[in-house]
Amino acid sequence: MSDYLYRNVNKVTTNILQLMRNQDEKIAMLTAYDYSLAKLLDMAKIDVILVGDSAANVMAGYKTTLPITLDDMIYHACSVVRAVERALVVVDLPFGTYQGNSKEALHSAIRIMKESGADAVKLEGGIEVRESIERIISAGIPVMGHLGLMPQSINKFGTYAVRATDPKEAEKILSDALVLQKYGCFSIVLEKIPAHVAAQITNELTIPTIGIGAGNQVNGQVLVLHDMLGITQQFSPRFLRRYHNLSEEIIRAVGNYIEDVKKCDFPNDKEQY
Ligand code: KIV
Numbered sequence: 471m472s473d474y475l476y477r478n479v480n481k482v483t484t485n486i487l488q489l490m491r492n493q494d495e496k497i498a499m500l501t502a503y504d505y506s507l508a509k510l511l512d513m514a515k516i517d518v519i520l521v522g523d524s525a526a527n528v529m530a531g532y533k534t535t536l537p538i539t540l541d542d543m544i545y546h547a548c549s550v551v552r553a554v555e556r557a558l559v560v561v562d563l564p565f566g567t568y569q570g571n572s573k574e575a576l577h578s579a580i581r582i583m584k585e586s587g588a589d590a591v592k593l594e595g596g597i598e599v600r601e602s603i604e605r606i607i608s609a610g611i612p613v614m615g616h617l618g619l620m621p622q623s624i625n626k627f628g629t630y631a632v633r634a635t636d637p638k639e640a641e642k643i644l645s646d647a648l649v650l651q652k653y654g655c656f657s658i659v660l661e662k663i664p665a666h667v668a669a670q671i672t673n674e675l676t677i678p679t680i681g682i683g684a685g686n687q688v689n690g691q692v693l694v695l696h697d698m699l700g701i702t703q704q705f706s707p708r709f710l711r712r713y714h715n716l717s718e719e720i721i722r723a724v725g726n727y728i729e730d731v732k733k734c735d736f737p738n739d740k741e742q743y
């Protein structure tokens with residue numbers, strides 16, 4: 471594997487992400503929700519691990535991210551933090567824990583930081599959530615923003631289709647990105663927007679942008695781990711590159727185990743006491 475400028479840092483911090491952006495080194499981010507996979511991601515030297523509220527879909531089988539609770543997110547975050555030494559660990563604030571008022575937002579963010587030991591929180595939204603962002607950051611908690619397709623707003627959008635195809639929405643996302651930067655976000659996720667819109671936002675910001683379905687003129691990329699490993703099968707958007715087909719391998723391995731048990735081939739002499 472080629473040598474990256476920041477590959478050998480002991481701990482990725484928000485300052486390191488800014489240096490990576492300044493020196494044009496792309497940021498690699500993936501989701502994780504449990505100890506074992508987070509440990510593998512950290513061993514592979516992923517820069518950022520997102521304990522995403524996509525855990526609602528991937529871990530719990532909900533149709534949307536709305537049902538996952540703050541307690542659920544803290545449970546996943548604790549499991550990930552126990553595994554990780556190097557990566558920056560960012561945890562999603564779940565739906566309903568920060569939009570209402572900024573005091574509640576701060577309380578939610580403090581619970582995540584105190585109870586899990588994570589490094590930062592992420593939340594969805596633009597100018598509407600600026601007070602929450604300001605209050606959380608003033609307590610010393612780094613905040614990552616999230617614009618474009620915001621899955622917590624699926625009931626407002628009505629669809630998971632690509633956002634900002636009309637210039638008005640693209641303009642709004644750009645102005646929201648500038649607000650998030652002004653209020654102190656250290657980075658912004660841009661989800662499912664046209665590549666040229668993401669490129670323009672990235673050019674106008676000084677903080678790093680991290681894209682998912684937002685082209686490659688952004689400062690980094692994020693994917694849901696279970697999607698890129700091919701564990702989940704139903705979800706196949708255009709932006710998703712599958713790096714493996716683990717579901718097939720798991721089904722084959724489990725099938726082999728069942729066979730071995732049924733025909734009394736497992737355990738053999740060497741596998742017993
Ligand atoms: O929850 C999540 O996994 C996310 C990513 C898709 C960015 O927010």
